Amino acid sequence: MSESKRLAGEKAIEFVEDGMVVGVGTGSTVAFFIDALGRIRDRIAGAVSSSEQSTERLHRHGIEVLDLNAAGPLPLYVDGADECDPHRRLIKGGGAALTREKIIAQASTRFVCIIDPAKQVDVLGRFPLPIEVIPMARSLVAREVLARTGGQPVWREGVVTDNGNWVLDVHGLRIVDPVALEAELNQIPGVVAVGLFARRPADVVIVGGEPPLVLR
Numbered sequence: 001m002s003e004s005k006r007l008a009g010e011k012a013i014e015f016v017e018d019g020m021v022v023g024v025g026t027g028s029t030v031a032f033f034i035d036a037l038g039r040i041r042d043r044i045a046g047a048v049s050s051s052e053q054s055t056e057r058l059h060r061h062g063i064e065v066l067d068l069n070a071a072g073p074l075p076l077y078v079d080g081a082d083e084c085d086p087h088r089r090l091i092k093g094g095g096a097a098l099t100r101e102k103i104i105a106q107a108s109t110r111f112v113c114i115i116d117p118a119k120q121v122d123v124l125g126r127f128p129l130p131i132e133v134i135p136m137a138r139s140l141v142a143r144e145v146l147a148r149t150g151g152q153p154v155w156r157e158g159v160v161t162d163n164g165n166w167v168l169d170v171h172g173l174r175i176v177d178p179v180a181l182e183a184e185l186n187q188i189p190g191v192v193a194v195g196l197f198a199r200r201p202a203d204v205v206i207v208g209g210e211p212p213l214v215l216r
């Protein structure tokens with residue numbers, strides 16, 4: 001599996017153009033992308049990072065990490081996913097970086113998602129759906145999610161996001177209308193971000209393999 005993650009991460013380098021500021025996601029697949037980016041660091045203007053974890057790796061490669069407010073709209077965002085459906089809609093947040101990932105995806109013209117083949121599904125929901133919540137609203141959000149979806153929210157105890165918040169993982173969903181569910185869950189007070197990337201799906205998906213598959 002880590003070999004297909006490496007193949008996907010390295011293939012994504014083909015989308016990087018000279019002088020770009022590159023949006024960078026989080027996770028083990030992205031780590032391969034960052035390592036490949038390090039090999040061409042002199043050709044890029046820097047990166048915007050979605051997590052402390054990725055920032056640290058970018059810095060180790062000597063890549064400057066810029067603030068999104070200063071960088072402005074980005075031409076490219078490269079990130080992994082926990083699940084991907086045939087419409088390039090995603091579940092993300094297994095690494096608890098979903099809120100910053102969502103912000104950077106929205107700020108980017110092109111979102112290239114890098115996955116291993118096990119992440120491909122027909123219908124999203126086998127992977128528990130992460131929701132970042134304001135700590136004081138954890139129980140409220142859990143009750144609302146159960147009532148509205150029938151899914152079972154489980155607190156990812158001990159995990160604090162880079163934004164100081166908590167994560168609920170919703171089990172047992174079969175997400176037939178991801179756009180509607182994303183909108184519904186976003187309305188619950190206390191929800192910071194939902195790990196459904198349906199309103200802003202990936203533009204390109206690279207599935208690691210020999211050779212990697214590029215889906216547009």
Ligand SMILES: O=C(CO)[C@H](O)[C@H](O)COP(=O)(O)O
Pocket residue numbers: 025026027028029030079080081082091092093094095096097098101
């Ligand atoms: O959404 C994420 C982090 O919040 C990751 O992209 C997702 O969890 C996939 O991770 P990995 O590449 O390690 O399988």
